[in-house]
Amino acid sequence: MAPLHELQKSWESAACDPLFLANLDRILREYAGRPTALTEVANFAGAIDGPRIFLKREDLLHTGAHKLNNALGQCLLAKQMGKTRIIAETGAGQHGVATATACAYLSLECVIYMGKVDMQRQMPNVQKMHLLGAQVISVENGSMTLKDAVNEALRDWSFSYENTHYCLGSALGPHPFPEMVAAFQSVIGKEAKQQLHNMTGNSPDLVVACVGGGSNAIGIFSAFLADPAVQLIGIEGGGKGKDLGEHAARFQGGKPGVFHGCHTYLLQNNDGQIAGTHSISAGLDYPAVGPQHADLFEKGRVHYTNAQDDEVLNAFRLLARTEGIIPALESSHALAYVAKVAKNFSKDKIILVNLSGRGEKDLPQLIERGLL
């Protein structure tokens, strides 16, 4: 608990320290490439007979996904706390690459835990982490995916907390992580709201984001939570079927539990053993959802549903062909939902989608499996 209390104290003071915030803001602008663009995708909208659709282009952020917002924030904080070593878990490898990047930029030692299965399906990101000077440790326990990488990172931290910060990649885990990660990702929603207003004079009718741990989703939702006219939709990994182990849809097949230090919706068996998950996208392949989403689900503020692997691949191909944008498989879940419901909206409505990452990392795996 002591390392968490230390982090909480440091985070609380940093969160209202104008110097820290200005420094982070400068790095996000000058190094990471913020603000990211907001793009209207009329061809994609036409192809699915939909209303106006706008993509928040986190795929254009340095390293190719929203993860860098959080990694830079946490690593800057860790440096201020006097930590010299950073550890992180990664699923798709996006958070690993983002953390390795932040560590290279801020001169911190970096160790990334990654499930062996994920290393095989996300090889380009593993190579990038090596190039960035990080050590990547293959986790060969359990399902050898994201949850096992988190387990291993926690075990490391329980030993190394004195000089090490655990840079958790999503709005998950024990307090203060969910709150802190959501704060670092809230820049997505703030920018998108302003940009959309500048371009259309309006607020969105619908905001859609994929939900693994849920950091990109909470980041974009946060700007619209107070406006009940904006409908918010979170899309989980529907995988290949409805049975336990075939998907990562916590709100469909899960129930409340306590895992990795938070009380939230979990995929588990009747004995409370954590279930295996499946998703075509490594970034959504995790049995627990961030606790803020569990709260928004119970309050009914956000509607959660899921997209299946085959629908996701169709949306992935469609965006590439119609708009020249190759989305990450994670973000393609949000697009798949939009493709399914778009025709129900009158043409003057506005759908905002968080395009949380780009899809280059997914190509070798999809090509190898003959899915393109």
Next chain:
Amino acid sequence: MIRSAFKKGPVFVAYLTIGDGGLDYSLESALALEKGGVDLLEIGIPFSDPVADGPVIQKAMQRALEGGTKLADTITFIERLRRHSQIPLVLFTYYNPVFQAGERFLQEARQAGADGILILDQPYEEAKQKILDQIFIVSPSTTSERLSKIAAKSQGFLYYVCQKGVTGVRQELPAFAFSDLKKIKNIARTPVVAGFGISERSMAQKVLRYADGFVVGSYFVQEMGKRASPDKLSQLAKAIDPRREL
């Protein structure tokens, strides 16, 4: 029941993961450890994601679960053990299985003969059950402020984790363990037991200079993973016990 174990002097605590090698083997092993001089048993309930455990116990839990061990087997195990032994029993578990099973499970465990429970990933601030004596952990990173609060709440004994990091067989004890133990002994209202990493007689001996008991876990679990015979487990227990003449 737990407190009575401490009346005769320093206490030898052993841990086993139930179901590794089957429930019958766990039962034989538990009795063999008692025969070898163990005064109190920690019954490890297998969990899919044991983040506080090192590779030895992780693998034992995985084997137990793959072998079909269910949470309900915990109750069966205690009932069967109680037919042969009155040794104090402490459930050693992660929170989610207990959270899912609810108070009924704790009642059943108590009725079957469990005395206490230690929930590894539940901070004392969150602990609410009143059915079993709840033992809490303090570690090298526990601040003085929390230490006094935890010491006040722990029932039966207070468990000091004498290493940073996870469970596992280790070769030596860090120097801070002894100064920590001295400090904790001054504050604790219950006996203090030290565990994590103790796998040699000399380590147990050093710990007993300050602590009221020592725990041997991964060392036995490793042997049980190799299906050591009950006789061998009794011998190993005797050999590691510093209270015994060599």
